[in-house]
Amino acid sequence: MVRVISQETYDEVVKENIEEFSMSPEEAIKDAVEQFNAQGVDLTNIIKDLALNDSTDDIISSIKKLSEYSTAAECKHMTIILNTLMSELEKDIARRVFAGKNGAYTTLLQVLTNFKDKPIIVQTALKTITILMTGNPDLLDEAGVNLQKSLLEAPNNDSQTLHLVLKWIRECCIKHEMNRQQIFNAGILNNLKLELSKKDANMSIVKEVCLVLRALTLDDDIRHEYGKAHEHATTIARQILHTLTKLLSIYKSNEVIVGEIMLTLASLIVRNEFCQDFEDAKGIQFILDVFTNFPEVEKINWQALKLLKSLAGNDDVKAHIITSGIAPLIIYAISRLRSSEAVVTAGLACISALTLKSPSNAGVFYDCGAVSIIIDAIKAYLKCANVIQQASWAVRNMSVRNTYESKEFIAYGIEELFNQALRIHGQNLEDDIKAALRDLGLKVNLKEQWTGKGCVLTHE
Structure with a gap:
């Protein structure tokens, strides 16, 4: 506690x-x-240096002035006061919590409502309220959600204001399940879809919309045992999957936007039919093009691998991924970007997903030289739990029905490598590593988890 x-x-x-x-x-x-x-x-929410510099006076004074000016519709010094408050809130979470307890949230909503026809004030207030709620999302209430919705629907919105509204919404969704549900239930999906469907959509807006969509599918609030991440992803995918897939071809030369769209698609493809929808829209060919066009860009390769792993949830799509010739590109990406832990982890996870219950797919990866790449990854990241776990799963899936080919792993010395990893990671990865060793036909000491006491069962 x-x-x-x-x-x-x-x-x-x-x-x-x-x-x-x-x-x-x-x-x-x-x-x-x-x-x-x-x-x-x-002490996270405690301002520790008040004895040196009592900045709470600046916070309280700024909130008071903003409240007075917004009521009187006085805007002469509004941006100066907002910037003063913002600079204090940027210092730490403790000051943000303090400001929230002293009415900063309600006051900023008031400013945004009363000065909606003053773009500079609105933009500065949006930056301030976003910082206020960074790591402090409990402040959001129904009034705030309604204001977010009205700002998105404002007829004369400029791109900068829209960008800041979306950023505020995303911050409210992080680590807060009830905020996500409240925002989602307010019908924000229609607004996001409209922004993506615009012919002259601003690239920064497309990126921010993607970030909001992913935030709505998070499941990161430890205060709630059950969230609605899957339901949100399903609903979003049904309405926006086709639009996002079309945007891939529109922005195909922009690695930042393409990457954001692929990462968003990976978070939305949570059902079998969505994998098929993406394939029907010639999405796999697009991923092939990404690997070909951006061979040296770490982030976009990682994003493409994440999307491929999601698509592997559909057996038919998984088979088509392999027949399309992506397997060598996956191996090439891991080899070329082996200094990136994120790419290596995603690549191994991709191999694991594509070879699960598919000996023929595993055979293709053997032919592509996957064994030496996996061995090199284990050697390079022996102390990295994520890499070792994904490598264990990949080895299992490639070996379980390919007994003859799996001997290649043994020839490369995987037994000693896995035993080293076992000594480093212990119980955290014991089950994964031992299962891989077992499926390779190697000696492994398995623990009997449940044992009887030798008592005779009786019936009353």
């Missing part, structure tokens, strides 16, 4: 250190932090 304290309690300890123990403010702060850390107290 995480222990928390109030700002007042922390300030009292610092004050006591200064007055009773004659410490300097710096020493008093350091001692207080050490004391509370030793007691297991979480």
Whole structure:
């Protein structure tokens, strides 16, 4: 259980250190932090340096002035005050929490509502409220969602304002399940679809829309055991999958936009039929082109590999991926970008997905030289749990029905490598590594997890 304290309690300890123990403010702060850390107290939301510089006065003063000016429709000094507040909020999460408790959120909503015809003020206020809610999304309420919706639907929106609104919405979705559901239920999907469908869509807007779509499919709020990430992804895919696929060809020369679209598609393709829809739209050919056109770009190769892994969920599509000639390109990408842990992990995950329950696909990867690439990856990233886990799965799937070909792994010394990895990672990867060794036909000491006590069963 995480222990928390109030700002007042922390300030009292610092004050006591200064007055009773004659410490300097710096020493008093350091001692207080050490004391509370030793007691297991979480100081994330505590402003630690108030004894040195009490910036809370600036925060409270700015909020008060904004509230007064917005009510009086006074805009002469509005951007200056907003920038002052923004600079304080940027310092740390503690100041953002403090500002939220002192009415910053409600005041900023008021500014956005009352000055909606003043683009400079609106844009500065949007930047400020986004920073306020960064890591602090609990502030969002129904009024905020309604304002987001109205700003998206404003008839005279410029691209900069729209970009900032989308950025605010995305920040509200991160690590907050109820915000995601509230925003989704407000019908924001229609607005996002409209932006993607515009013939003159701004590239920065397309990118930001993709980021919002992915944020709506997150499942990262530990406070909720069950979220609606799958339901959101399914609904979004049914309405936007075709639009996103068309945008791939429109922006095919722009690696940033293409990458964002592919990553978004990977998060939306959560059902069998979506894989088929993407293939029917000639999406696999496009991925082939990405590997060919951007061979040295780490990020876009990683994004393409992530999308391929999602598509491998459909057996028919998986077979077509292999027959289209992508297997050598996957191996080439891992080899060429082997210094990138992200690309190596995604590439191994891709091999694992494409060879799952498919000996013929595994045979293609053997022919492409996958064994030496996997061995090199294990050697290079022996201490990286993600790489070793994905390598274990890839080895299993390539070996389980290809007994003869799997001897190539043994010839390359995979047994000693996996045993080294087992000593490094222990229980975290024990099951994965031992399962791979077992499927290679190598000696492995398996633990019997459940044993009987030798008692005779009786019936009453």
